[in-house]
Amino acid sequence: MSVQTYSIIVASGSYIPTVIVKNTDFLDHTFFDRNGVALSKTNEVVISQLEQITGIRERRYVTDDLVTSDIAFFAARNALESGGIDAESLDYIIVAHNFGDVTSKNLVSDMVPALASRVKHRLGIVNAQTVAYDLPFGCAGWLQGIIQADGYLRSGNAKKVLVIGAETLSRISDPHDRDCMIFADGAGAVVLAATESAVPIGILAHHAETIADELVYALKMGASNKPGFGDNRLFLKMSGHKLYEQVLKVVPGVIKKCIEKADLSLTDISKVLIHQANNKMDEAILKLLFELCETKHIPFEIMPMTISWLGNSSVATLPTLYDLINKAQMPGHSFNKNETILFAAVGAGVNVNAVVYRNFE
Numbered sequence: 001m002s003v004q005t006y007s008i009i010v011a012s013g014s015y016i017p018t019v020i021v022k023n024t025d026f027l028d029h030t031f032f033d034r035n036g037v038a039l040s041k042t043n044e045v046v047i048s049q050l051e052q053i054t055g056i057r058e059r060r061y062v063t064d065d066l067v068t069s070d071i072a073f074f075a076a077r078n079a080l081e082s083g084g085i086d087a088e089s090l091d092y093i094i095v096a097h098n099f100g101d102v103t104s105k106n107l108v109s110d111m112v113p114a115l116a117s118r119v120k121h122r123l124g125i126v127n128a129q130t131v132a133y134d135l136p137f138g139c140a141g142w143l144q145g146i147i148q149a150d151g152y153l154r155s156g157n158a159k160k161v162l163v164i165g166a167e168t169l170s171r172i173s174d175p176h177d178r179d180c181m182i183f184a185d186g187a188g189a190v191v192l193a194a195t196e197s198a199v200p201i202g203i204l205a206h207h208a209e210t211i212a213d214e215l216v217y218a219l220k221m222g223a224s225n226k227p228g229f230g231d232n233r234l235f236l237k238m239s240g241h242k243l244y245e246q247v248l249k250v251v252p253g254v255i256k257k258c259i260e261k262a263d264l265s266l267t268d269i270s271k272v273l274i275h276q277a278n279n280k281m282d283e284a285i286l287k288l289l290f291e292l293c294e295t296k297h298i299p300f301e302i303m304p305m306t307i308s309w310l311g312n313s314s315v316a317t318l319p320t321l322y323d324l325i326n327k328a329q330m331p332g333h334s335f336n337k338n339e340t341i342l343f344a345a346v347g348a349g350v351n352v353n354a355v356v357y358r359n360f361e
C-alpha cells in the first residue's frame with residue numbers, strides 16, 4: 001500500500017464553565033408558549049417532562065465576566081499545553097460558534113473582529129501565516145471545521161490546524177421559554193496534524209449535507225415568549241418537535257453515507273460521538289442507524305453521553321466529549337489504538353455532517 005497523507009488529532013482541550021445550574025433552579029421561572037400564553041402545567045411538571053425527554057438534569061453557564069472568545073481561548077490553550085504544541089506552528093485557527101461574544105450586561109452579538117482573531121491574539125501568536133477565521137454552521141460547526149481542516153492538511157496547504165467549538169447559549173436563551181433549560185455554555189478544541197502512513201489512520205471519510213427545505217427555520221432567532229417583554233432583543237427559538245422529526249429523517253442516512261465512503265460497515269465502529277442535543281433523539285438516531293444498516297444489535301454503550309450534566313452547548317458538545325474521553329475523565333470510556341470512531345452532528349440550517357476517524361495510538 002502506498003504512503004498517503006492523513007489528518008490525525010494530536011491534542012485536545014476543553015473548558016467546562018464553573019456555574020452549575022440544576023433543573024430546580026428553574027422552578028421560579030414564568031414560562032409562556034409561542035402565543036404568549038402562560039403554560040397551564042406547573043413548573044415541576046414542565047421540568048420533569050423536559051428531563052425525561054432530554055436527559056438533562058443540570059447544565060453549565062459561564063460567569064458574568066466571561067464571553068465566548070474567552071472560553072474558546074481557554075480550550076485552545078488547554079489543547080496546546082496538553083499536546084506540547086507551539087502555537088506559532090499553527091497554520092489555521094478555526095473557531096466554530098454562532099453568536100459571537102455576548103456580554104452579561106449587553107446581550108447583543110459582537111462578531112467583529114472574528115473570534116478566531118481574538119483567540120490568536122490571546123495566544124500571543126505573531127506568525128502572520130497563522131490564518132484565523134470563524135465558522136457559523138449551527139451546532140454542526142465544530143465538525144465542519146474538522147472537515148475543512150482535513151482538506152487543508154491532505155492537500156499539503158497546512159501541517160497543523162486548531163479547531164475550536166465555543167458557545168455561550170445562556171446569553172441568548174429566552175428565560176420565559178421552556179427550551180431555555182436545554183441550552184448551556186462550553187468550549188472544546190483539538191489540534192489536527194498531517195502525517196504520512198501506509199495504512200489508513202485518522203480521518204478516513206466525511207460527509208455533509210444542508211437540508212434547506214421548509215424546516216430551514218426550525219432553529220431561528222425570535223422575540224421572547226413573554227408578552228410585553230420590554231425590549232426587541234432576539235432569542236434562540238426552536239421548533240423542537242419539527243426539528244426532531246427532520247433529524248430522524250436525515251441524520252441516519254448522512255452517517256450511513258459517511259461510513260460507506262470509508263469502505264466500512266457499522267459493525268466496524270467502536271464508538272459513536274454524536275452532538276449532545278437530546279438524549280432521546282440521539283438514542284433514536286442510533287436505533288434508526290442500526291436498522292438502516294440492517295444490524296440488529298444496538299449497543300447503546302458505544303454512545304457516551306454528557307448531556308445529563310453539561311446540557312446542550314452547541315458546537316462545544318463534541319470536542320468537549322472527545323477531550324473528556326481522551327483524558328480518561330469519562331468513566332467506562334476510553335480510546336484504544338486502531339479503533340474506529342464515528343462523529344456526527346446536526347444543527348440550524350439544517351446542517352448535518354459526519355466523520356469517520358481511526359485512532360492512531
